Amino acid sequence: SASQDLDLKILQTVMEQLDANRIRENLRELSKEPHLATSPRDEALVQLLLQRWQDPESGLDSARTTEYEVLLSFPSGEQPNRVDVVNSTGAVLFSCRQSEENVTGEQGGPDVVPPYAAYAPPGTPQGPLVYANQGSEEDFKELQKEEVKLQDSIVLTRYGGVGRGAKAVNAAKYGVAGVLVYTDPKDINDGKSLPNETFPHSWCLPPSGVERGSYFEYFGDPLTPYLPATPSSFRLNSDNASGFPPIPIQPIGFEDAQVLLCNLGGKLAPANWQGGLGCDYNLGPGFRSNGIFPEDGQVNVSVHNRLELRNSSNVLGIIRGAVEPDRYVLYGNHRDSWVHGAVDPSTGTAVLLELSRVLGTLLKKGTWRPRRSIVFASWGAEEFGLIGSTEFTEEFFSKLQERAVAYINVDISVFANATLRVQGTPPIQSVVFSAAKQISAPGSSGLSIYDNWIRYYNRSSSVYGLVPSVGTLGAGSDYAPFIHFLGISSMDIAYTYDRSKTSARIYPTYHTAFDTFDYVDKFLDPGFSSHQAVARTAGSVLLRLSDSLFLPLNVSDYSETLRSFLQAAENLLLEQHNISFGPLVTAVEKFEGAATSFNQRIATLQEGTPDPLQVRMINDQLMLLERTFLNSQAFPEERYYSHVLWAPRTGSVATFPGLSNAYSQAENTGHEPAAWAEVQRQLSIVVAALEGAAATLRPVADL
Amino acid sequence: SASQDLDLKILQTVMEQLDANRIRENLRELSKEPHLATSPRDEALVQLLLQRWQDPESGLDSARTTEYEVLLSFPSGEQPNRVDVVNSTGAVLFSCRQSEENVTGEQGGPDVVPPYAAYAPPGTPQGPLVYANQGSEEDFKELQKEEVKLQDSIVLTRYGGVGRGAKAVNAAKYGVAGVLVYTDPKDINDGKSLPNETFPHSWCLPPSGVERGSYFEYFGDPLTPYLPATPSSFRLNSDNASGFPPIPIQPIGFEDAQVLLCNLGGKLAPANWQGGLGCDYNLGPGFRSNGIFPEDGQVNVSVHNRLELRNSSNVLGIIRGAVEPDRYVLYGNHRDSWVHGAVDPSTGTAVLLELSRVLGTLLKKGTWRPRRSIVFASWGAEEFGLIGSTEFTEEFFSKLQERAVAYINVDISVFANATLRVQGTPPIQSVVFSAAKQISAPGSSGLSIYDNWIRYYNRSSSVYGLVPSVGTLGAGSDYAPFIHFLGISSMDIAYTYDRSKTSARIYPTYHTAFDTFDYVDKFLDPGFSSHQAVARTAGSVLLRLSDSLFLPLNVSDYSETLRSFLQAAENLLLEQHNISFGPLVTAVEKFEGAATSFNQRIATLQEGTPDPLQVRMINDQLMLLERTFLNSQAFPEERYYSHVLWAPRTGSVATFPGLSNAYSQAENTGHEPAAWAEVQRQLSIVVAALEGAAATLRPVADL
Numbered sequence A, B: 001s002a003s004q005d006l007d008l009k010i011l012q013t014v015m016e017q018l019d020a021n022r023i024r025e026n027l028r029e030l031s032k033e034p035h036l037a038t039s040p041r042d043e044a045l046v047q048l049l050l051q052r053w054q055d056p057e058s059g060l061d062s063a064r065t066t067e068y069e070v071l072l073s074f075p076s077g078e079q080p081n082r083v084d085v086v087n088s089t090g091a092v093l094f095s096c097r098q099s100e101e102n103v104t105g106e107q108g109g110p111d112v113v114p115p116y117a118a119y120a121p122p123g124t125p126q127g128p129l130v131y132a133n134q135g136s137e138e139d140f141k142e143l144q145k146e147e148v149k150l151q152d153s154i155v156l157t158r159y160g161g162v163g164r165g166a167k168a169v170n171a172a173k174y175g176v177a178g179v180l181v182y183t184d185p186k187d188i189n190d191g192k193s194l195p196n197e198t199f200p201h202s203w204c205l206p207p208s209g210v211e212r213g214s215y216f217e218y219f220g221d222p223l224t225p226y227l228p229a230t231p232s233s234f235r236l237n238s239d240n241a242s243g244f245p246p247i248p249i250q251p252i253g254f255e256d257a258q259v260l261l262c263n264l265g266g267k268l269a270p271a272n273w274q275g276g277l278g279c280d281y282n283l284g285p286g287f288r289s290n291g292i293f294p295e296d297g298q299v300n301v302s303v304h305n306r307l308e309l310r311n312s313s314n315v316l317g318i319i320r321g322a323v324e325p326d327r328y329v330l331y332g333n334h335r336d337s338w339v340h341g342a343v344d345p346s347t348g349t350a351v352l353l354e355l356s357r358v359l360g361t362l363l364k365k366g367t368w369r370p371r372r373s374i375v376f377a378s379w380g381a382e383e384f385g386l387i388g389s390t391e392f393t394e395e396f397f398s399k400l401q402e403r404a405v406a407y408i409n410v411d412i413s414v415f416a417n418a419t420l421r422v423q424g425t426p427p428i429q430s431v432v433f434s435a436a437k438q439i440s441a442p443g444s445s446g447l448s449i450y451d452n453w454i455r456y457y458n459r460s461s462s463v464y465g466l467v468p469s470v471g472t473l474g475a476g477s478d479y480a481p482f483i484h485f486l487g488i489s490s491m492d493i494a495y496t497y498d499r500s501k502t503s504a505r506i507y508p509t510y511h512t513a514f515d516t517f518d519y520v521d522k523f524l525d526p527g528f529s530s531h532q533a534v535a536r537t538a539g540s541v542l543l544r545l546s547d548s549l550f551l552p553l554n555v556s557d558y559s560e561t562l563r564s565f566l567q568a569a570e571n572l573l574l575e576q577h578n579i580s581f582g583p584l585v586t587a588v589e590k591f592e593g594a595a596t597s598f599n600q601r602i603a604t605l606q607e608g609t610p611d612p613l614q615v616r617m618i619n620d621q622l623m624l625l626e627r628t629f630l631n632s633q634a635f636p637e638e639r640y641y642s643h644v645l646w647a648p649r650t651g652s653v654a655t656f657p658g659l660s661n662a663y664s665q666a667e668n669t670g671h672e673p674a675a676w677a678e679v680q681r682q683l684s685i686v687v688a689a690l691e692g693a694a695a696t697l698r699p700v701a702d703l
């Protein structure tokens, strides 16, 4: 019936049926072999997903693939990438490993892609070595200040601080010829670096482990911005495509990095540039006089990566909504991995398969059909830059813009066993809290997931008092095109660390050949209770979004964000260059007022028996609020980014990104009038967006 | 009730109550005084509209104004614009009139703005005179071919052929210093030019009449593209604003043009450049030897226009929908005129007021309330470039994008008494036909408006056989931002000429001080029966859109357009540069198939008793189809234009505009690879739009 609402008994049934052991078995199957994007095993997993979602007893209403021809980057099969130390006659004195050590028998197979920097251009630069810390703009400024010659050098950088691609972009500005990247044990292993301290003896990264990754600066298929990469689509010539690293890069393990870095000459690097390799880190250029290499020894980096057009598939599985089939709640994760990808992404896919099995079973039994449609998605080629999900948003742009209620992303579902961690836009906070309050946390604490969460991540809300803190969405996984390009309320859900116990940047075997089933089974989540906790949380959020009569999105929770952005903007810019905050203050107040009244109208309707169209109108306002923050004119240079509140921001202060970036630009360009005009333009863009958002929440006949 | 549908009795009542004499009285009041945008009389009319729409017995639910601070252009009050012939010592030999002759006593008042070219920059260029026909690109190429020196010349051009602003843009490319524009009697008066043949003795333009107009190349407030021009909005510096004519221009009457043109020297102009001034038109440069001016006489143009920020108001009147208040049918016209504006725009506003009176009366009596909300709008500053309506679409962007069903524009409602004339997007054809079939045409023919219409404008449809032809929408009135920027199905409705009886470009007193009440009352529509016919047609369309259970938009009528665009594109481009039309053919076929099936589903639903949400879902698909053709990346250089099917097209073949323009560009640039790549990109943009449109029409649970 049109008044179909969330059935708490069904919800309870789903919670009970989500099975830790089935998740474990899913993970075993998913991570059995390496499944790099578009590899035969990746395609085999496409079939596995189709089979599961088409199962007569536990499948969905329908399942299909969508295929795209996308530009990926792979190391050459014939010419391995190399990093060598050579003397002045060119003789090779030392070579870095070309693959990780075969520690568990799973690192040696033919399907293990050697470590490389995807989209790094081929080239064989050679030069004296310089240590450049994390390769940030500040790091290169520091080297310049210290008069370290960067022109034609090879720089060694640590992962962290800035994005992968940014290291090469920053380096190239100083004439650097090539870049090496490694993971420092201080940043990933809490300092541990010996073989017997690392996997398979602990969760730590072995010395030969190398983080692979994409170095493409945008997301989506590089050749088809804003167009779905169908076979017949217009493609940029790859020479005209932008966002690739300007110079060759190659990642190496800390075992090899130690040989290079501990033999560097030059001045001692600053204290916060030092790491866990057991020696003083010097800046270079070149090697020290009493080390194992001649002082004029150079580093030669040989990169032979190749760009290739490949067919990548998404798998979509659909449950048709009983009442509002034209409203979609999406739930997705990527399928492709760098190697076996047990943690990334298979902990997420294992949960996805268990959740779709439980819901599919209820569906096939005739016990349940959701009010709205549910779309499960397994994205391809995420590791190369969120490609499958982005192409999907391009192909289905209109339908999603019109009809998508929310997007739930569960990529890595378990980083560690301590606590829930959620990132999302403010309106999803309330539904996540509702779900988390009714599920027990794994372990023996007896706490709910919510009460456990608040112990690890919390903030003081002016509205609610102490609550768990929900993080913001960057572009770290497939939610990016949904929130930034389409303005769909989105979230990412996982279980994660006790930050008092580890300072690891991320789980240590991330993007290496050591990210295997045993790694998860022995170290990350023995018993799979954290997996189950994530399955229940995400499953509960999904059911609440798909089944509740009124969409459980609390638009009023944007008010706190807007207030804090406003406050920060005022602090940053107050009385600078005659910028008046009056219109922005008014717009924030209008939003607050409209949101409060809107929630009151919902509460009043909920007391009575609202007619189906009244409910639909309210739900349309709830669904479309996030869309009102989009402005395709706001950041014309930032591909896909159009959400006025969540676009990338260079400054450290959490505020309106366009305003903040324009302000930084004005500061950096010596206060040019054009730069200050852009600050004013960005201010007007924010005001217009907030006015539009408030208008969308006001009674619909008050134009 | 949720199943509220169009009530044919109410429709009949509305048709009967629309009163010709009340329209006449409205027109008398509206055109009593000149009401240039933002003038005191324009503001007085704002109050008149508010009063009418707030009337307790015949008003709407609510009425309000929205105000914008916009950049307009006016002649100087102190320094009149001048056009003089001077001799080599600078002595003035002849001066053009600075105002129109006071023929009826209405041309002489202080509120009659002197003829000028709005947004033409100030300047006092002087040079030999050249005749440049209509000032098109081809015209200047012809002059160049004929070796007529254009550098530092003043060119005299006729209205017509290309837009106003284009004449100056084209001229400036050849170093022309200033431009004059006049209306040739051949183009406007069917050749008549004597005082006793023209108004007030006929509908023809008197010799001193001058067409005013905006020469701004874009639309909307020039200083606030994509932002509503609120007082606090960011504004471009007017030096940085684009779209203004590059050189001074001034319009003159044909009385003065005759003196200049009939004394020109040089070669005889081509046959199709000749006009109705009773002499041979020569090209110049300079005057002929046996004329009234010395051969080296020059023309001095003094333009003293000033840009001014002014407050312009829109008036909005709302009838709240009974069932779906969040669906808006908009009906609007501009209020501002150049002088008295009896025809333009007051014939439209007189109809608007009568229609809102009749509906308001039914509303206040409690007899009727529409299913959906109706929004009546009186736009400000249209004459300067659709400014009020564009700022409205910027301010209300999100709400309109989410909720607007259609926009009905009735600007000039009566050009002449022969036939209905409708421009619009294909889905509005069917509702206009339905309305026109049920209303009697004015006059004694006994025909319906439809049957009369088909006698004047018709085409052979592959689907329907012979039908009246509905024209396409350019940017000639306030519908432009609705269709091009927002993708809202739009139309413009008027009564117009028998083209076998006149070849006038437009009604002769257009934008002159002779466009007065008596002009309409005596010549254009004595008895106001054509006004009544337009009121009934537009009123019937409005009621059908606001009250029908299923929106009366026939999306399938896009198929014919797409087929013909496809055919034309194939003819234009076939086998050029390996362009494959396969994907486009497939996309058109998918659209056709989806639209046909969609219409079948509606027909099936209409046979039963569909539930309210089923109807709503179908209506959302109908409403949003037009939106799916928008692509903000398609034409980044064309301000506001984002509708992939209706953007401006330079070529003469009716086809996909982006494709056509890219093809022309490729042809003109000698087939550069980058230009052909743009052709391919535009092809992919069209394919993606059609695929998206088809997807929107498919069953909503088939993702």
Ligand SMILES: [Ca+2]
Residues within 6 Å of the ligand: A220, A221, A223, A224, A225, A226, A227, A228, A229, A390, A391, A394
């Ligand atoms: Ca793409």
Ligand SMILES: [Ca+2]
Residues within 6 Å of the ligand: B220, B221, B223, B224, B225, B226, B227, B228, B229, B390, B391, B394
């Ligand atoms: Ca504007």
Ligand SMILES: [Zn+2]
Residues within 6 Å of the ligand: A334, A344, A345, A382, A411, A412, A477
């Ligand atoms: Zn991942």
Ligand SMILES: [Zn+2]
Residues within 6 Å of the ligand: A344, A383, A511
């Ligand atoms: Zn990853």
Ligand SMILES: [Zn+2]
Residues within 6 Å of the ligand: B334, B344, B345, B382, B411, B412, B477
């Ligand atoms: Zn008009």
Ligand SMILES: [Zn+2]
Residues within 6 Å of the ligand: B344, B383, B511
């Ligand atoms: Zn006009």
